Each structure stands twice: as C-alpha cells, then as structure tokens.
Amino acid sequence: MRVLMFGWEFPPHISGGLGTACYGMTRALAKKGAEIIFVLPRVGEGDSPKGHLPNDFLRIRPASGTYISQTMSQRMSHAGQDIWQENIRYRSVDSLVFPYMTAESYEESMRWVQHAHSAGHEEFRHWSGVPFTYSLKGGYGPDLMTEVSRYSQLAGAIAAEENFDVIHAHDWMTYPAGMLAKALTGKPLVVHIHATEYDRSGENINTIVAGIERAGLLAADKVVAVSRLTRKMVIERYGVPPEKVVVVYNAVARHEVERRYEIPPRIRHEKRVLFLGRVTFQKGPEYFMEAARLVLEKIPNVRFFMAGSGDMLPQLIRRAGQLRIGNRFHFAGFLRGEQVDRMFALSDLYVMPSVSEPFGITPLEAMLYDVPVLLSRQSGVSEVLEHALKADFWDTRDMADKICAVLRYPRLAQELVKNCREEMKSIRWENAADELILVYRNVTGGN
Amino acid sequence: MPTLCLCYAVHEPYRLRRYTVFDMGQNSMYEDDDHNCDALLHVARTCYLPMNELLLRLFRRYGKAFRLAFSISGTALDQFEQYAPEVLDSFKALADSGCVEFLAETAPHSLAFLYSREEFDLQVKAHCRRIKSLFGVKPVTFRNTELVYNNDLAAALQDMGFKAVLAEGADHVLGWRSPNWLYRPVNAEKIGLLLRNSSLSADIGARFSQQSWDQWPLTAEKYAAWCHSFAGESEVLNIFNDYHSFGLRNTASSGIFDFMEALPAAVLAHKDFSFSTPAEVVKKLRPVGEVDVPQFMSWDDEGADLTAWLGNDMQKDAIHALYALASRVRKVDDPALHRDFERLQTSDHFHYISTKWFANFVPDRPNPFQSPYDAYIAFMNVLADLEMRLNAAEEAHRSQPRGRKAQTSGTRKTGGSGDTKAGTDRASATSRKKA
Numbered sequence: 001m002r003v004l005m006f007g008w009e010f011p012p013h014i015s016g017g018l019g020t021a022c023y024g025m026t027r028a029l030a031k032k033g034a035e036i037i038f039v040l041p042r043v044g045e046g047d048s049p050k051g052h053l054p055n056d057f058l059r060i061r062p063a064s065g066t067y068i069s070q071t072m073s074q075r076m077s078h079a080g081q082d083i084w085q086e087n088i089r090y091r092s093v094d095s096l097v098f099p100y101m102t103a104e105s106y107e108e109s110m111r112w113v114q115h116a117h118s119a120g121h122e123e124f125r126h127w128s129g130v131p132f133t134y135s136l137k138g139g140y141g142p143d144l145m146t147e148v149s150r151y152s153q154l155a156g157a158i159a160a161e162e163n164f165d166v167i168h169a170h171d172w173m174t175y176p177a178g179m180l181a182k183a184l185t186g187k188p189l190v191v192h193i194h195a196t197e198y199d200r201s202g203e204n205i206n207t208i209v210a211g212i213e214r215a216g217l218l219a220a221d222k223v224v225a226v227s228r229l230t231r232k233m234v235i236e237r238y239g240v241p242p243e244k245v246v247v248v249y250n251a252v253a254r255h256e257v258e259r260r261y262e263i264p265p266r267i268r269h270e271k272r273v274l275f276l277g278r279v280t281f282q283k284g285p286e287y288f289m290e291a292a293r294l295v296l297e298k299i300p301n302v303r304f305f306m307a308g309s310g311d312m313l314p315q316l317i318r319r320a321g322q323l324r325i326g327n328r329f330h331f332a333g334f335l336r337g338e339q340v341d342r343m344f345a346l347s348d349l350y351v352m353p354s355v356s357e358p359f360g361i362t363p364l365e366a367m368l369y370d371v372p373v374l375l376s377r378q379s380g381v382s383e384v385l386e387h388a389l390k391a392d393f394w395d396t397r398d399m400a401d402k403i404c405a406v407l408r409y410p411r412l413a414q415e416l417v418k419n420c421r422e423e424m425k426s427i428r429w430e431n432a433a434d435e436l437i438l439v440y441r442n443v444t445g446g447n
Numbered sequence: 448m449p450t451l452c453l454c455y456a457v458h459e460p461y462r463l464r465r466y467t468v469f470d471m472g473q474n475s476m477y478e479d480d481d482h483n484c485d486a487l488l489h490v491a492r493t494c495y496l497p498m499n500e501l502l503l504r505l506f507r508r509y510g511k512a513f514r515l516a517f518s519i520s521g522t523a524l525d526q527f528e529q530y531a532p533e534v535l536d537s538f539k540a541l542a543d544s545g546c547v548e549f550l551a552e553t554a555p556h557s558l559a560f561l562y563s564r565e566e567f568d569l570q571v572k573a574h575c576r577r578i579k580s581l582f583g584v585k586p587v588t589f590r591n592t593e594l595v596y597n598n599d600l601a602a603a604l605q606d607m608g609f610k611a612v613l614a615e616g617a618d619h620v621l622g623w624r625s626p627n628w629l630y631r632p633v634n635a636e637k638i639g640l641l642l643r644n645s646s647l648s649a650d651i652g653a654r655f656s657q658q659s660w661d662q663w664p665l666t667a668e669k670y671a672a673w674c675h676s677f678a679g680e681s682e683v684l685n686i687f688n689d690y691h692s693f694g695l696r697n698t699a700s701s702g703i704f705d706f707m708e709a710l711p712a713a714v715l716a717h718k719d720f721s722f723s724t725p726a727e728v729v730k731k732l733r734p735v736g737e738v739d740v741p742q743f744m745s746w747d748d749e750g751a752d753l754t755a756w757l758g759n760d761m762q763k764d765a766i767h768a769l770y771a772l773a774s775r776v777r778k779v780d781d782p783a784l785h786r787d788f789e790r791l792q793t794s795d796h797f798h799y800i801s802t803k804w805f806a807n808f809v810p811d812r813p814n815p816f817q818s819p820y821d822a823y824i825a826f827m828n829v830l831a832d833l834e835m836r837l838n839a840a841e842e843a844h845r846s847q848p849r850g851r852k853a854q855t856s857g858t859r860k861t862g863g864s865g866d867t868k869a870g871t872d873r874a875s876a877t878s879r880k881k882a
Contacts, residue, residue, distance in 0.1 A: 298468050387802075389820055401467035405824040408468075408831075411764040412823060419802055 001440050002035045002164040004181065006155055006174035010040055010060065013138065017250075017361045018194050021226075022170060024253040025436070028429035030057035032437055037162055039063050039155050039177070041138040041147065063154035063177075064136040072157050073132075079156075079183035144173070145208070152176035160184055166440045170194060172209055175216025182219065188443035191220040196233055199356040200282050214238045221443040224248050224436070226359035227380020233358075248436055249384050251429040252364035261345035270301050271407045274347040274371075276340070276362055277354075279310030284353035284376065284393045289316060291353070293323050294400035299407055300328075307332040307343055344369040348413065349406045353393045354379050363388065367424055372416040374402050384427060387419035449627070449681050450723040450731070451674060451714060452641060453515035454590070454613065455690040457495075458556050459487055459523040460795035462815045466825045471832045477787060482815060484530050490811075491531040494694035499537035501704055505711055506544040513711040514546040516724045517690070518590040518613075521554030521574050522793055524581070535581070542582040548724035549578050551586035551609070557792035558592055558756060560600055561743065562770035565777070570789065571607065587611065588725040592794050594643065594687070594746035595753065598739065601632030601640065609638060611729040613687060616642035617744050617751040624736070627681030631734035639729030640738055643687045643746060647673065652688040653748075656701040667706050671713035678719055682735075683728050687746070695811035756797040761823040766797055768830055772837060779840040787833060796826055 005026065009019035026036050036057075042064035068076075134150040141147065151173070159167070159181035168190045169178030175191060182189040197210040217223050217238050223245045225231040231245050273292070277283040285306060292304040306316070306329070313331070320329045335343055344350070350366035350373045357379035364381065366373050375382045376393040389406070391399040406413050464479035505513050519538070527535040541547045553559055554574040559566040571589070579585045588611040589604050596614035604612050616626025626642035650670065654660045662669070674684055689696065697703035714720050723731065744751045757763055769791055776788045799814045799822035808814050816822035 294469070386818070387820075390818070397467060397469060398465075401465075401469065401828070402824060404468040405827065409764070409823070409827050411760045412820060412827075415759055415761045415802065415823075416820065 001033070001166070001437065001444075003029070003037070003440065004159060004162055004164040004167050004187075005036055005038045006167070006169040006177045006181075007038055007040060008171060008173040009138075010038060013040075017359070018171060020253075020361055021194060021250050021359075024251060024429040025432060026058050027253065028251075028433035029436060031430065032433045034433075034437065034440075035059075035164075037061060037158075037164065039158055041136040041151050061158055062136075063151050063158060064138075065133050066154040066157050067133050068153060068157045072160060075160075075184060076153060076156055076180065079180055148173050148176060148212075152180050156180040156184055159187075165444050166190060168192060168436075168440075169216065169220075172197070172213045172216060175212055175219075179216060179219045188221040189219060190222045190224060190439055190443060191216050192224045192226075193217070193230055193234055193358070194226055195282075195358045196230065196237070198233060198237055199230075199358055200280075202281055202355070220244070222246065222439050224439060226250050227383050229378070229380045229383065230358040246435070246439060248432050248439070249380070249427070250359045250361055250364075251427045251432050252361055252368065252424070253429060254368070261342050263346060267303075267346075270303055271299075271348040272303050272305060272346055273349045273351060273403055273407075274305050274307065274343060274366075275351055275353070276305075276307040276335070276343065276366075277352065279306065279308050279313045279316060281312065282354060282356055283308075283310070284355045285310075285312055285316055286319070287353040287355075287393050287396050287399065288351055289319060289323070289325075289329065290396040291351070291399040291403060292329055293325055294396060295403050295407075296325055296328055298400075298404055302328065302407060304329045305332050305343065305347070306330070307335045307340075309334045340365075341369070344371055347371050349374060349403060351399070351403065352376060352379060352381075353391075353399065355393050357381070364424070364427060367417075367420045370417045370421070372406055372413045372420070374399065374406070385420070385423065387416055387423050389416070448719050448721070449674070449678055450683050450721045450728065452683050452685045452723055452725055452728050454518065454550070454685070454687045454725065455515065455692075456518050456520075456590070456687070457523050457690045458520040459483075459490065459526045460556065460793045461522055461526070461790050462486075463796065463822075463825050463829055465816075465821070466828045466832070468828055471828055472835055475787070475832055475836060477829045477832075478790075479815065483526065487526045487530045490691070490695065491534045493699070494691055495531075495534045496537060497699070497704065498690070498693040498707075499534075499541055501708060503537075503540055503544065505708065506541070506546040509711050509715075511546060512715060512722065514548075514722045514724050514727075516548040516550055516588070517541075518550035518552050519578075520552060520556040520592075521570075521577065522556055522790060524577065539582065542584075547582075548588065548726050549582050549584060549586055550588045550590045550613070550725065551575050551578065552590050553592055553792075555789040555792045556592050556794055557789070558595060558753075558766065558794050558797070559770075559792060560591065560595070560603070561753075561757075562766065563773045564603070566770070566773050566792070567603070568607070569777075570792075588613065588729075590687075593756070595743055596740060596745075597743045598632060598634050598741055601635040601638055601740075605632075605635040605638045611639040611641060611725045613641050613643070613685070613725065614740070615744055615746045615751050616645055616685070619751070620738060620740050620744060625681065627677055627684055628735045629683055629728060629732040630736055630738045633737045633739040639725075639732075639734060641683065641685045641725050641728060642738070643685050645746075647684055648686045648688055651686065651703075651706075652692045652696065655692070655703060655706070656697045664702065665706065667709035667713040670706075670710065671716065674714060675717045675720065678717065682732050683723070691809075691811045696809060755801050755803055756794055758801055758803050759819075761802075761819065762797045762800045765800060765823060765826050765830070768827070772830075772834060775837055775841065779837065779844050781836075781840045784833070784836055784840060791826070791829065791833065796822070800826065 007022045011019055011023045030036060038058050038060045040060055040062055043060055043062040136147055136151055155177035166188050167178050167181050169175055170192045171194050178189050178191060197205045197213055217234060217240045223234060223240055225234055225245055225247050228247055231247050234240050234245050235242050275285060275288045279285045295302060317331060320326045344366050350371045352360055352363050352375050354376045359380035363373040363375055374389040377390050378393055382390050389402045391402055461478045462482055463477050466477055551571055551574055553570040559570055575586050587609060589609045590613040594615045601612055626644050630640040632638055632640050655665055657663060693703055743753055745753055747755045776784060799816055800819045802819050
C-alpha cells in the first residue's frame, strides 16, 4: 500500500499534537508495510534529524519549491473548477440541514477554494511559459491562507508526479491539497480530522476555515475522526453521512523514558500540578486557574504550573495577579524536548481541562512518566482512558476536589498509575495503523 | 427426607453523595437523600411489596408447609422506617404468619468481623435486639455480610449463643463433598453450618431471565425436578439469594412471580420433600462432617473471596482508616457520630471502590459513582470530616469536669482551657502518688 500523505507539521517542527500524531501514526504504518510519501510545506536546512528521531521510515517531500509546469497549471485550473462545481451541486441538496453554517459563508469559502486553484493559472500567464513555483514558510503565520492555497497547488503537482494508491490528508490546511490531488489523479481520498474549527474557536468560528473543512470532509471517500466525540461533531455540524466516518483513536509513541529525574530536595515537601498545552480557549486554561484558586484555599502547599503559550496568556497572567496566587501559580512558557520530560517527571498530577478536545495526546505522555491525570469529560482521550479522573471542564469545584484528593490521598495516585500502566499497553499506534490500513483497503477496493 | 432451605438477603445501603473537599468541616450531610429515597421507593414498588404480598398468600395457602428465612440489614430497616413504613408492616405481617425465620447479621451490613471484634459484637447484639422488638423472635441463626465466613467467625458466633450459620458452598472448601448436607465448623461443634448450593441458587438469582441460557425458560416443575433429583443423596438444599431477585434482577415480566407462586406445590409434589428454615434444619438434622475454613470466603461470584470489597489499595486504605477510628468513636458520647460511623461501614461503600471488573455491577445494585476513584474520593472526604467531628467531640469530652457527662460540645476556647486543667489535674495526681 502506497500512501501519499499531506501534513502540516512533523517532528522536529511541531507546535502541537498534530505533528506528534502524524509521527506515531506513520511510523506504525511503515512497520505494517505501508510506503508513505509525506508532503510537508517545507523542510528546513539542517533539519535532517540528529539521531533522536529517525525519520527514515518514510519519504518526506517538501512542497516548497516544487515546479509547476504550464500543462500542470492548466490541469489544476480545470480540476479546481470541477471541485467547485461538484461541491456546489452537493450543497444545493444538503444545505438546509446544517444550521451552523450559512450558505453565504459556504459560498465564500468555495469561492476561495476556486480562487486558490486558479491563482496559479493567472500567475503562470504573468510568468509567460516558464515553469513557476512558490516558496513556503511552513507553520501557522499570519498569511496562513495564502500558504494553504500555495501548498495545495505545489502538493497537487507532487501528486501528479508520484505513484501511490491512496491520498491521506491531515486537518483542514491540507484538505484543498487532498481535494486537488484527488481530482488530478482520481485516487481515493481519506481525510483525517484531528480537530475542527468548532473545537478551536467555540462558536466564534472562522467561516472560511470551517468551509474548507466541510468541503474536504464531503469530498473525501472516508473520514477518519480521532474520537467518538469528533465523529459526532463531524456528522452533526458538517453534515457528513455517518457511514462515511470511522473512529481511529490516537495513541502514544512509547519512547523509552531514558532519564529519571530526581526531585530536588528543596521542593520535595510540596506538590506540583501541571497544565501543559496551548494557552487558548480550546484548552480551558482559565478553568485550571480557577480550580487552582479553590485548591489553594484548602491546601496552601501546592504549586501550579502552566506550560505553553497562546493568545490567552497575558490575560491569565493578569488574572493570577488579581487572585493573588502568583507566588503559587507559575507560567513556564513553551517547553521543548527535554524540558517537557522534566516537567512531567516532577509533576504529581497532570490536568487537561479542555473545553473541546477531539483527542488529546498529552495525558498519555504524562502517563509515560507515571503521572496520574485528570481529564475533562469533553475530550476524546477520556473515551479510551478508564483509569483517569474525569470532570466537566466548567465544574471547577469538582476539578478542585479531585486535585485535592490526589494530593491528600497517596493511595489514589498509586492506584491510578498502576491501572493506567496496564491500560496503556493496549493504547498503541500499531492498533491505530491496523485500523487505518483497513480504511485504505476499503477505499481502494480491497487490493 | 431432603428439605429446601430458602433464605433471602434484604439489604439497602445509604449511598454517599459527591462529598467534596469544600464540604469537609462545613457540613456533615454525607448521604444522597434524594437518591436513597428514590431507589428505596422503586425497590419497594417493584420487589418488596408485591413479593411480600405473594409470600403472604402462599403461607396462607400451604399452612406451615411452606417456610423461608429473611436476613434484613439494619440499614434496610432504617430506610423502611424512613421512606416506606408499609414495607416494614408487610414484613411484620409475614412474621405473624409464623412461617418466617429472621436471621441476625451486623446492623450496618459491615465487614466489622475482619477489623474489630468489639464493633462486630456491638453491631450483632444491637441488630438482634431490634429484630426481637420488630418481629418478636430472637434470632438464633447468623448470616454475615456477603456470606463472609471463616473458622474464627463460627467460634465467635458459638460464644455468642448462635445455633446456626450460613456460608457459601465454595468448591475450594468442600472439595469432593456436596453442600447438600448439614456440616459443623471445625472449631465450633455446637453450631450448624449451612452451605449454599450455588448452582440451584444462581438458577433463580442469576440465570432465570437469561434467554441465552439453554434451560430458559425455567418453570417451577423443571426446577422442582432438579431438586427432586437429589432425593436420597442429600438432606438439605440451601438456596440463598438476594431478595432483589424478585421483581428487580428478574422483572415481573420474566415470570418470576408466577414461578415462585407455583414452586411450593411443585416441590411438595414429591412426598419426601419439605421446606425448612435454618433454625429448623439444625434442630432436625445431625451434621455429617466438619468443614475447615481457615481463610475468609464470601458469596462473590468469582473466586468466592473478598477481592470485590478489599481487592485494591484504595479499598484497603479506606477500610483501615475507618476502623482505626473505631475505639475512639465508641469512647465519645455522640449518637449522631456513632450512627454515621456505623453507616460508613456498610460493605457497599467498599464495593463501589472496586477496580476488579470496573463495570461489573448487577443492574439492580449499580455503582452510584461514575468511577471507583470518585467513590474513594467521596468516602475519604467523608471520613476526614468524621474525624474532625471526632476530634471536636473528644475535646468537648475532655473539657467537661470529671464525672459529669458531656452535654453539648463546648467552644474551641473552653475546650482548650479545660484540656490544660485536666492536664494539671492529672499531673497533681501523679505527684501526690509519688509523694
């Protein structure tokens, strides 16, 4: 099975769970005999991994700098038209069913997709006969939309060159690329949804992003959702037919914990509670802070750490001051590599209070360090973890009660860790890979 | 002349609410009153009232030929009095028929025998007094919580004057022997040991409504035929079940009530067969041998051991922390504290903390908590509050002048000064002694 995979991030260049998930998933797929061509926006110089994360199990191709010939550009322009028309027809059948997206916003996003695909054509005229290309920056910059559009064209050109059986696109940034590649090559498209716009932004969604998500989900032959929670969202909010959506849970790559971190003697007498993730609406950091305030009323001898960065960070720092808990509530900033390991290892409890978390791999990573976890019930990972404490994200008293219990009753943490270790044995990327291969077989007609 | 010994466990626990760290020291309302009341009314309507009515009819129909035994826990009696007095009246009516034996157990349905002999004696004696006052007869047969049993329990019961005790007919204890005879505990020859026939019991208690069972549907005639097949090679068939079997575990639509209505006639159709209560069994029969049970066993489906209540460290931690307070609680004079302390001993609380099968609770006795961890957290928070109350009560007790009984808990300040006074009293007493 040869898979052309479109992704936006991959280790060592990651900013969230998406790159981590892609890494674990592709490695397990490669082990099961799948050949993977992974198309990233760009691969920086000197990025060839220095030993610690061997990427030799798959072929990574940067989209940046791929030449698009004149004929290619014309084909793309047509394919772009087709995608547009197909989706317009689709919409006219189904549009009334979806209260969450207005027809205008949908048309607006479809116009954008069409424009994106014809843009190359126009620019080509300007270049008059010479093959052209773009250079991409990667990541999530302010002109992300332009990047996404250019990536889709470059990735489309790659699709036309490569030989493969199935296209697999991860999250909305690569959906236009997936749709274009499908139109150009006629190969089946699997789209993987790691997070929806509703998860990221609540009700204040970016309608263009949601429109691209919807177009990709509808164009796909099969949709892979990372949890039942996400599957439900995809069906209810985007109107994807239920029979098209399958759940494949994420897992955690079992990198051996090479180092044991000693707890420094001076902090041994106190307990540490950790939040690690983007400091954004989706992750619910303010609920963590509210729970921390409640806990500190009962147990003053605790430290809370918030590791990560995001748009809510300034307001939370102000809030900590306002609550006068700054001396107990610490902001660790964005952590990388070894710092993350150390942070986990020193923690007595990991809390994930996400408002909406399609899956959430970090609790699994915390468990690798034998750290008990408290999850919001609004997370996909809570579907697979029985032996975790769970609370509704808005119920900060319940959350605080459970944090206190872990800190006060040592047997609770021990029992959680013991049972989690057992449970982790069945949460493996190998299992996810088996299920994905079934999906590939299903869409390619069984070969 | 084989006899059927039917015995039903009637128990309802006081479930705890989600008592949080923010309740600790603020309020001492531990129980989920709404849930407990709703659950009891539901059981009363679907099980206790219709089944008691049916039994009353059967007793009238068969005179003294049909008889059985009940073991009703103190917490169940409390809830009947509190929420559904008509249920208690219906049990009293059954008592008046003279066809029912009421057994003794620990009042709060506890595992006290494992951790505190004093608590155990206290709870058993209190429960015997209550059964006598409610139903008019002093119990002579003992059935421990969840049929937990070992040699030491038999010896203790003999000392307390009991004539019979019930236990599980576990294979690992019986070996090649059959449970269908009367036995004698290895170290208590004056007491009769009745061992549960787990297969015949589960046919009614567990399998009756299972449509996948190859014997489904079970009729009274078929069941009676199975019993009759033991004629000549048995003296007593001990069929012990949860009373919830009637109307809850097996719903009315499963035909369980019709089955029970037809059962006495079907069994008595064989002239050698009869019904007896445990007290009658030990009076009529002679033990055929000794049974040695050095380890605790129970009527738990899997393994017949204690792991459903004491399998993991959270369960052990909770129960150890609880019984560590026992002697201190009994020293203070505070009835509300005693009551709460007893109700925390109900074995269900520890079952809710089980991680053994995680979701394997029978539908009529579900885990009120979403996970065993939540159950443990609530229990430990409650226990922490109980300990605070205990500390306060002890302080109040100490602050009272010698010889006078503590009446109300004094304020913290007077408690402190009283304490130092008591201390100096003691000091002067020892100095005088030295002099």
